[in-house]
Amino acid sequence: MSAHVISDQMNPDFALAVEGLTVSFDGFKAVDDLSFYVDQNEIRVIIGPNGAGKTTVLDLICGRTRATFGSIRFKGRELTRLKEHDIVLAGVGRKFQTPSIYDDLTVFENLEISYPKGRNVLGALTFRRDAAVRERVEEVASTIFLADRLNERAEYLSHGQKQWLEIGMLLIQDPELLMLDEPVAGMSVSERKKTAELLHTIIRDRSVIVIEHDMKFVEDIAHKVTVLHQGKILSEGPMAKVQADPKVIEVYLGH
Amino acid sequence: MFSDYSLTELGSIFVMQGFAGLILFSVFLLMALGLAIIFGQMGVINMAHGEFMILGAYVTYFTSQFFLNYLPSLFGIYFFIAMILAFIASGALGMAVEWLMIRHLYKRPLDTLLATWGLSLILQQVYRSVFGPREVGVELPGWMMGSLNLTDAIEVQINGLFVMGLTIAITIAVALLMYRSSWGKQVRAVVQNRTMAGAVGINTERVDRLTFGLGCGIAGVAGSAFTMIGSTGPTAGQLYIVDTFLVVVFGGAQSLIGTIASAFTISQAQSTMEFFLSGSMAKVLTLLGVIIILMLRPQGLFVIKVRR
Amino acid sequence: MTHIGRSFFLARKDVVGIVVLAILLVVVLPLTLDSFRLQFVGKYLTYAFVALGLVLCWGYAGILSLGQGVFFGLGGYCMAMYLKLEASSVENTKIQSTPGIPDFMDWNQITELPFFWKPFHSFPLTLVAIVAVPALFAFIIGFAMFKRRVGGVYFAIITQAIAAVLTILIVGQQGYTGGINGITDLRTLHGWDIRTDAAKTVLYFVCVALLFACILLAYYVKSSKLGRILVAMRDKEDRVRFSGYDVANFKVFVFCLAAALSAIGGAMFTLQVGFMSPSFVGIVPSIEMVIYCAVGGRLSILGAVYGTLLVNWAKTSFSESFPELWLLGLGGLFIAVVLAFPNGLAGIWQTYVAPRLGFLSGTKPTDPGAAPVAAE
Numbered sequence: 001m002s003a004h005v006i007s008d009q010m011n012p013d014f015a016l017a018v019e020g021l022t023v024s025f026d027g028f029k030a031v032d033d034l035s036f037y038v039d040q041n042e043i044r045v046i047i048g049p050n051g052a053g054k055t056t057v058l059d060l061i062c063g064r065t066r067a068t069f070g071s072i073r074f075k076g077r078e079l080t081r082l083k084e085h086d087i088v089l090a091g092v093g094r095k096f097q098t099p100s101i102y103d104d105l106t107v108f109e110n111l112e113i114s115y116p117k118g119r120n121v122l123g124a125l126t127f128r129r130d131a132a133v134r135e136r137v138e139e140v141a142s143t144i145f146l147a148d149r150l151n152e153r154a155e156y157l158s159h160g161q162k163q164w165l166e167i168g169m170l171l172i173q174d175p176e177l178l179m180l181d182e183p184v185a186g187m188s189v190s191e192r193k194k195t196a197e198l199l200h201t202i203i204r205d206r207s208v209i210v211i212e213h214d215m216k217f218v219e220d221i222a223h224k225v226t227v228l229h230q231g232k233i234l235s236e237g238p239m240a241k242v243q244a245d246p247k248v249i250e251v252y253l254g255h
Numbered sequence: 256m257f258s259d260y261s262l263t264e265l266g267s268i269f270v271m272q273g274f275a276g277l278i279l280f281s282v283f284l285l286m287a288l289g290l291a292i293i294f295g296q297m298g299v300i301n302m303a304h305g306e307f308m309i310l311g312a313y314v315t316y317f318t319s320q321f322f323l324n325y326l327p328s329l330f331g332i333y334f335f336i337a338m339i340l341a342f343i344a345s346g347a348l349g350m351a352v353e354w355l356m357i358r359h360l361y362k363r364p365l366d367t368l369l370a371t372w373g374l375s376l377i378l379q380q381v382y383r384s385v386f387g388p389r390e391v392g393v394e395l396p397g398w399m400m401g402s403l404n405l406t407d408a409i410e411v412q413i414n415g416l417f418v419m420g421l422t423i424a425i426t427i428a429v430a431l432l433m434y435r436s437s438w439g440k441q442v443r444a445v446v447q448n449r450t451m452a453g454a455v456g457i458n459t460e461r462v463d464r465l466t467f468g469l470g471c472g473i474a475g476v477a478g479s480a481f482t483m484i485g486s487t488g489p490t491a492g493q494l495y496i497v498d499t500f501l502v503v504v505f506g507g508a509q510s511l512i513g514t515i516a517s518a519f520t521i522s523q524a525q526s527t528m529e530f531f532l533s534g535s536m537a538k539v540l541t542l543l544g545v546i547i548i549l550m551l552r553p554q555g556l557f558v559i560k561v562r563r
Numbered sequence: 564m565t566h567i568g569r570s571f572f573l574a575r576k577d578v579v580g581i582v583v584l585a586i587l588l589v590v591v592l593p594l595t596l597d598s599f600r601l602q603f604v605g606k607y608l609t610y611a612f613v614a615l616g617l618v619l620c621w622g623y624a625g626i627l628s629l630g631q632g633v634f635f636g637l638g639g640y641c642m643a644m645y646l647k648l649e650a651s652s653v654e655n656t657k658i659q660s661t662p663g664i665p666d667f668m669d670w671n672q673i674t675e676l677p678f679f680w681k682p683f684h685s686f687p688l689t690l691v692a693i694v695a696v697p698a699l700f701a702f703i704i705g706f707a708m709f710k711r712r713v714g715g716v717y718f719a720i721i722t723q724a725i726a727a728v729l730t731i732l733i734v735g736q737q738g739y740t741g742g743i744n745g746i747t748d749l750r751t752l753h754g755w756d757i758r759t760d761a762a763k764t765v766l767y768f769v770c771v772a773l774l775f776a777c778i779l780l781a782y783y784v785k786s787s788k789l790g791r792i793l794v795a796m797r798d799k800e801d802r803v804r805f806s807g808y809d810v811a812n813f814k815v816f817v818f819c820l821a822a823a824l825s826a827i828g829g830a831m832f833t834l835q836v837g838f839m840s841p842s843f844v845g846i847v848p849s850i851e852m853v854i855y856c857a858v859g860g861r862l863s864i865l866g867a868v869y870g871t872l873l874v875n876w877a878k879t880s881f882s883e884s885f886p887e888l889w890l891l892g893l894g895g896l897f898i899a900v901v902l903a904f905p906n907g908l909a910g911i912w913q914t915y916v917a918p919r920l921g922f923l924s925g926t927k928p929t930d931p932g933a934a935p936v937a938a939e
Contacts, residue, residue: 373897
């Protein structure tokens with residue numbers, strides 16, 4: 001697919017290897033020949049101005065948008081040809097920008113649906129809510145500060161709580177790669193603080209890609225930062241290095 | 256099956272069937288134009304579209320009666336006045352329906368479908384009670400009667416030609432309105448981003464109402480044109496509704512060119528096959544073909560790839 | 564969700580509701596109605612199977628099919644073909660130029676039984692076909708469309724077109740299908756005359772029994788995790804997909820289930836009414852079946868039965884006395900149920916009646932079945 005032949009000497013330690021990734025919509029390249037690598041247990045933050053292609057990169061990794069060229073390997077497995085649900089089963093979890101939860105179901109049921117069992121038709125028909133399921137749901141619910149609201153309809157949660165619920169739905173899946181699209185957007189100051197706490201607990205033992213605008217927050221959690229601009233990587237490295245990069249300053253403060 | 260005919264005969268048959276197909280194409284396209292605006296631009300399924308068309312047909316019929324009885328000297332031009340009246344009547348009814356019903360349902364497209372189906376039942380019954388269950392036909396003005404003999408074997412009806420010409424004119428008018436006028440720009444802005452359009456000062460409610468009214472008004476004009484080639488009855492609108500929706504969907508809901516191409520393809524396929532098969536089998540095969548193609552290519556013939 | 568008052572898969576209020584309906588259908592109506600009226604109810608109940616399927620397919624999964632008449636008809640035709648073959652024994656048809664084939668084939672100069680009629684000599688094969696043929700057809704349609712992510716209004720329009728095509732086909736192929744008149748003059752099932760009043764009463768109870776089996780099945784599906792996934796999909800399809808589910812498979816399943824339920828209803832219709840014709844297949848009957856479900860409440864399994872009974876009762880009484888009012892009424896019903904009562908009878912019950920009845924106060928606000936359809 002790609003003209004970039006790097007795959008053979010790929011470092012097996014990379015959790016995620018994105019190479020030569022390109023997607024074009026009617027000739028407009030939203031993501032243009034992008035390559036980056038995420039280590040195991042690394043926390044990578046993607047920043048960049050609006051329209052830089054950040055969300056599109058996540059869409060490409062989780063299969064929501066199909067790449068025009070390029071490859072995405074997760075633990076050595078090519079994702080670009082997998083179906084969305086197979087990508088999830090491979091261990092990739094994704095949180096959407098606006099909270100995406102099931103309003104008509106209870107918090108418990110929201111979490112239960114993401115429990116990684118009974119995911120085909122027959123399995124769902126015969127699925128039993130046994131002690132293990134209940135225990136796991138309750139455990140996750142207390143992590144996301146919703147232990148006492150399990151039986152409430154999700155519709156009645158506050159915006160911040162909905163964000164947490166969706167994070168919880170990902171946690172219960174226990175993905176090896178977790179992708180979060182602006183997890184603190186639209187939150188109050190106190191919710192923001194609690195979310196940062198929450199993220200600190202859940203990002204252990206897995207690789208995480210976060211899109212975020214809040215620089216304080218980014219500085220707080222990022223191992224490495226990738227700056228996207230017009231579908232290309234402008235700069236990449238530790239926060240301090242990126243912040244000092246004149247190209248980044250130009251894009252953010254220039255014009 | 257061809258052996259019974261000589262080559263020239265076959266040629267004329269194809270031309271004549273093609274001409275019949277072109278008339279069917281005009282009917283499809285006229286109906287589909289209104290739907291393409293309402294469904295394609297607003298995402299509203301209007302199952303009562305056929306009844307809006309029939310309203311236009313009735314208006315035309317009564318205008319013709321009026322001219323026949325009171326202004327026989329001007330009978331030759333009654334049709335143009337009828338067309339305008341049909342547009343106004345169907346358009347006004349459309350705007351009323353939008354205000355009373357449709358505007359409450361923009362977020363529930365499937366429910367609009369059911370509600371407009373209910374509306375179509377009511378309109379059918381009203382037509383039956385008010386205008387009677389019989390089919391009515393208009394009297395054509397003298398200049399529209401008769402046919403042109405292109406060769407000895409090929410002749411085409413003038414009323415058919417007139418309807419075709421009318422279809423072309425209306426299509427061009429719609430295209431100009433949607434793609435060249437500032438109002439068309441507003442409609443497309445509202446479709447693409449309702450909140451943003453509202454924020455830059457477009458009265459989105461007014462645009463919705465006018466768009467729906469325009470779609471219905473065009474249906475009325477279609478009904479008016481329809482009287483030139485067929486008779487009108489209370490349930491005549493329902494006969495075409497499924498075909499018309501398939502035309503719009505097949506063409507790719509938001510593309511005017513697509514609608515034209517798909518109306519052409521479907522009507523030509525149907526009328527050509529009608530000659531060789533029974534009418535019902537021609538229709539079955541045409542619809543089945545469209546359904547299968549739609550299953551393979553759900554976005555229709557013409558579509559723009561957009562970023563989600 | 565807590566499990567107070569929940570036995571196996573039915574909540575207490577569901578059990579109460581089922582028992583009340585059972586008393587109505589098994590005791591009250593047979594005792595109060597004469598045999599003629601009871602046959603009407605039996606006929607209406609066959610539509611309730613369709614409405615039941617629509618509750619799952621449309622109410623829960625959000626898939627509006629405007630072609631349920633297709634499956635009702637296929638089930639009905641399968642049954643009718645069997646009965647017709649039994650009625651067309653060589654002995655009964657010896658005056659025909661080809662004895663032993665259905666009369667309408669003989670009228671259409673067909674001299675040999677078409678291949679697709681042959682399996683319907685066997686009763687077990689017929690029973691299988693009643694469910695399998697429509698379910699398979701639904702599978703093909705559903706698989707083709709849901710795998711390509713066709714949904715919403717497109718699905719509705721295409722299913723409607725399929726209903727139109729099938730009707731034209733049945734009417735056009737008179738020799739093979741009986742044409743516009745359908746398959747008529749059905750007499751016996753395994754030698755048992757189905758035309759007598761006694762037989763019709765028996766068939767009524769068979770129909771009620773089957774309906775309750777299907778109601779229990781629907782409750783089971785609704786209360787399983789699959790039921791919650793359907794609700795979740797209706798709400799946020801992408802979230803379900805990115806939680807590791809192949810969304811299309813679930814849609815195909817529920818569409819096939821709805822088709823199979825409709826087909827059982829169709830077969831019972833043929834048995835009770837004694838014929839099957841294309842007038843139960845097309846666009847108009849198919850969309851009317853949707854209104855039965857909507858009137859009952861698109862999310863209410865029992866509501867589907869009440870809605871069907873109510874609309875059909877109204878249709879029969881109105882079209883007897885004021886036929887022209889009926890169309891207006893039906894049209895108004897479509898509009899009213901969408902604009903004013905999106906949750907139908909069940910919604911009215913839950914909002915106005917249930918709160919006043921103490922013993923039913925176990926109604927939980929968290930029941931996904933109680934999910935209001937967004938009133939704008």
